[in-house]
Amino acid sequence: MAFFVDTLQLKSFVAIAETGTFGLAAATVNRTQSALSLQIKKLEEQLGCELFDRTGRKVVLTPEGEIFLGYAKRIIQLQWEVFSRLREPAVEGEIRFGTPEDFATHYLPEVLARFRQYHPRVQLNVACDLTLNLIDGFHRGEYDVILVKRDPQRVKGGTKVWREPLVWAAVDGYEPGERLSLVLSPQPCIYRARALAALDRAKRSWHISYTSPSLAGNLAAVKAGLGITVLPAHMIPSGIHPIRKEVKLPHLVDAEVALMKQDELSKVAEMFAEYIVQSLEHIKS
Helix, strand or coil, X not given: CCCCCCHHHHHHHHHXXXXXXXXXXXXXXXXXXXXXXXXXXXXXXXXXXXXXXXXXXXXXXXXXXXXXXXXXXXXXXXXXHHHHHHHCCCCCEEEEEEXXXXXXXXXXXXXXXXHHHHCCCEEEEEEECCXXXXXXXXXXXXXXXXXXXXXXXXXXXXXXEEEECEEEEEECCCCCCCCEXXXXXXXXXXXXXXXXXXXXXXXXXXXXXXXXXXXXXXXXXXXXXXXXXXXXXXXXXXXXXXXXXXXXXXXXXXXXXXXXXXXXXXXHHHHHHHHHHHHHHHHHC
């Protein structure tokens, strides 16, 4: 049997997989629940398998659904890329983009290089800074688009594009003492705030042994054995490791990364914002 699927079907499937309910997914893709149900039923009939287990309070992916999710995100990404490359090759202009340093270093080099390859006439100006500094600059009109680490209870607005568990980390062989030595970025930094709040709740004694606004500076201090730090679980560089569970440090709340864009943007900046969201969705899969 021939297999035909359109972008709306794929986006509906991904929305259900990520929200766990047809109701929230319907609001995400601006369709009715009944329309989504028909789309998924047709998709399952074509594939010859069930993509969701609907027996619980929330729908969850079946093993076949887990497999299809990765392909669905890749297809959506490829559709956007070919459209961008063939329909908008001559777009030009300037984009002012702000991002946290660790996220830029780990995830964005290939993403940004690909955008410049597709749109060589676009001038892309990238600045790395702490989240609250980026937000302040954004409100002053210094950036068109920013990625920010945020506590969703405190910082509203924007589009959530990433969620990453945080872990305590140190150089291999480092043994934390009763009074913890910390290597953290200065205020304002969400990792710093999460770390100190968690330690205070757990009534653990601590002091900050090294502070640097530079990610490279903090990592060098950790590698030198000056203390422990907080890092996203999937951004831990060589030579640094998550601290063993036996040490029993307090749990850290996950980090959330959101994209914020100005209300009035140029065509090229709108394209760039969409490209970032689509690219990060592809990486997550």
